[in-house]
Amino acid sequence: MSLDAHETPVGAVKAALAELGPIFGERLLTSAAARAHYGAAESWLPAAPPDAVLLLHDTAEVSQALAICHRHGAPVIPFGAGSSIEGQVLAPQGGITLDLSGMDRVLAVHAEDMDCIVQCGTTRQRLNEELRDCGLFFPVDLGAHATLGGMASTRASGTTTVRYGSMRELVLGLAVVLPDGQVIRTGGRARKSASGYDLTHLFVGAEGTLGVITELTLRLFGIPAAAQSLLCSFAELNAATGCVVEALQFGLGVSRIELADELQMRAINAYSGTDLPESPTLWVEITGSDPAVAHDVALFRDLAEGAGASRIELAQTPEDAAKLWRIRHDALYATRALRPGVTGLSTDVCVPLSRLPECIAAIKAEIAGTGLVAPLVGHVGDGNFHLVLLFDASDPAELARISARLVELALAMEGTATGEHGVGLGKKDYMAAEHGPALELMRRLKRAVDPRGIMNPGKIFDL
Amino acid sequence: MSLDAHETPVGAVKAALAELGPIFGERLLTSAAARAHYGAAESWLPAAPPDAVLLLHDTAEVSQALAICHRHGAPVIPFGAGSSIEGQVLAPQGGITLDLSGMDRVLAVHAEDMDCIVQCGTTRQRLNEELRDCGLFFPVDLGAHATLGGMASTRASGTTTVRYGSMRELVLGLAVVLPDGQVIRTGGRARKSASGYDLTHLFVGAEGTLGVITELTLRLFGIPAAAQSLLCSFAELNAATGCVVEALQFGLGVSRIELADELQMRAINAYSGTDLPESPTLWVEITGSDPAVAHDVALFRDLAEGAGASRIELAQTPEDAAKLWRIRHDALYATRALRPGVTGLSTDVCVPLSRLPECIAAIKAEIAGTGLVAPLVGHVGDGNFHLVLLFDASDPAELARISARLVELALAMEGTATGEHGVGLGKKDYMAAEHGPALELMRRLKRAVDPRGIMNPGKIFDL
Structure with a gap:
């Protein structure tokens, strides 16, 4: 076992692992292979392995693990399917990755109320298999075989968002383990509530930087005739x-x-x-x-x-x-086949629909002068589109420039840097331009909820 | 600048008024009549007048006023139409009420994108008049002639929520003045975004305890054929x-x-x-x-x-x-006519739809043994219903017992204490039972965003 990440408080991680080992036994992985697997990105970002990986089964175990990590100040990275593409599950400061994919039980389906409760590691495909017999479905259908906890954490959406909404609209409630191990429940099964602060939406889209989502209450819909x-x-x-x-x-x-x-x-x-x-x-x-x-x-x-x-x-x-x-659905494979062997960076800005043609024309004009090949697909009903920028190792600067320019265009058109992929490590640089002084309020919330800064450090923004 | 340790709340208000007077002139009201008007509740709660009322016209003025109140530690109470019914606009600790009803301009309608931007004092009726010519409408239709800022602050809903959602789903972005006077913008015109923490939902439903909503970007819909x-x-x-x-x-x-x-x-x-x-x-x-x-x-x-x-x-x-x-829509007047001259307390619990008959039967059984008359109307598609408890001065304890019992029943059935009226002063006692340890997280957020505790103090929960 090597604890050599320079930016990690090595002692903190070591001390946490010494406590976690006897409790979790073989479910604490420290092999180089395991670390490499969990620290590899589904994207253009460089790998960044954690110091160890913990396989967890339920909310109580997540609570126990967090309490220990918190006490020692060891970084914690929540991990579902590992399909996020902006480096959300990387461990640039080292730390302990919590693999939650084993928490995959559908805890309850309430057909009459058209809601369900699932553990965070449940995939949307798995949920929809369970729902088929009662004529209901959960609509968010992003490309990846993602977990519902991960989808909530990145505020995911997909092709049906134009009709049904994204994870922002469809998560009714959560069980969350706070950084110190305390378990809270937010929202609930009531269809609406005016009772206090909306903690559910605080954690949806927080990318694991404020706590670990362990259970979700989700809205369901009848399968259309x-x-x-x-x-x-x-x-x-x-x-x-x-x-x-x-x-x-x-x-x-x-x-x-x-x-x-x-x-x-x-x-x-x-x-x-x-x-x-x-x-x-x-x-x-x-x-x-x-x-x-x-x-x-x-x-x-x-x-x-x-x-x-x-x-x-x-x-x-x-x-x-x-x-x-x-x-x-094969569009991404078709894109990759255009230039076999090269990497693709998928942008995901979102603008008001009326500005979409202007935004697309402007970025295409910029791309025209480069060697980049960049086909476009998009969730046009939401004003959200993906340019897949195909590039090889020889032109990273060009790529970064086009990517940044697209965000700049989108923001100037009252849009957002990311419609669905989230910020992670890859889009941190755009946060100040998009949010202005509101970014400082985000930092204030982060400090209030995670004063020791152990939760998925370095993601979304720096402190 | 920090609050003078010797400055009393009364001194703080006095000092703030001394600064506000020269700036706002006749728009600073301190007459007994004005104070009484703004401190009267649309409900069973006792009146609680502020020390003064300030009539404001735009975000910059709200910012200026808040900066002054913040510097002195004077309580601030945002006020729209004054139609909230749980005492949200009362001033139990005194302070300065900000009347925002003059901020009633529709700033932009984007018909192609089906969104609009309004100042917080715009009423929903006013907005829909402006929209009529372009075939669009804003659906949230609560009973009162409320302002859209107030509706966002109390996370309001209405009869169309079953189809279109409540203020929770329909506010895309906000301009908010933070307690220290700083102006931030949250969310925006993009239909969806995965960019950072969801600050919009932090302020929607916060009942003015975290800042003042001054502008809203709202989703619109086509009028059905x-x-x-x-x-x-x-x-x-x-x-x-x-x-x-x-x-x-x-x-x-x-x-x-x-x-x-x-x-x-x-x-x-x-x-x-x-x-x-x-x-x-x-x-x-x-x-x-x-x-x-x-x-x-x-x-x-x-x-x-x-x-x-x-x-x-x-x-x-x-x-x-x-x-x-x-x-x-006349149901409430019909109810009041049942016992002319007596007061009515309108409950608003919300439960999963499948539990509604059980919840209603249980509370009716309790009411049967009392002298209370309590007709029921409800937004049944959401599981939300109103029992209007008619009472006279002779039976306040009975009233409080039934009201509390109904919340207890709703919470036991995985519901919420308030589906649409909010917490204000009237439902604070239920927050601990509904939210458990999550209530402490709400307090932590309050302290982080409003460390001096000037924003609508005493509402939702005590610190």
């Missing part, structure tokens, strides 16, 4: 976004509305063997009752044609629809 | 709530679903001159496209009949519908 998918091609991006604006103003039952640009479509054709028009394209799913879907699909077609759609493809069967959406 | 209202009578409360559960699971386009009990219906018949069945009754509004509404109304009728509805009345014209809803 009918669904219809469309693929619409446009000559211009403005036409596609104009169509989206109208569809949302009409209140159509849009459950997903996704955008890809011409470069992304070219990548998709090459990767998926399709022959789709290589121009701005919308994937649309409309759900509801049979007559509502029929009405809304007809109206959407009218809107798309009015906006100048050059081609509208209606999925004729559920298999057709599944194929359309598979193509969309 | 079609709407249909129904009134359904049931022999048993369980049958009515069972029908609601099914309608929500089917995802019907229910925009409002309201419940009244037999006593409330008797009061309504007496007050409104109607001849409705005096049994548990649902008001339902279904909105969407024409075919969606037709489908959902037919399905709702089937569900209601299946649940044993004894009578279903479908509004045949918009005027009929308006009449149905007028009767619902």
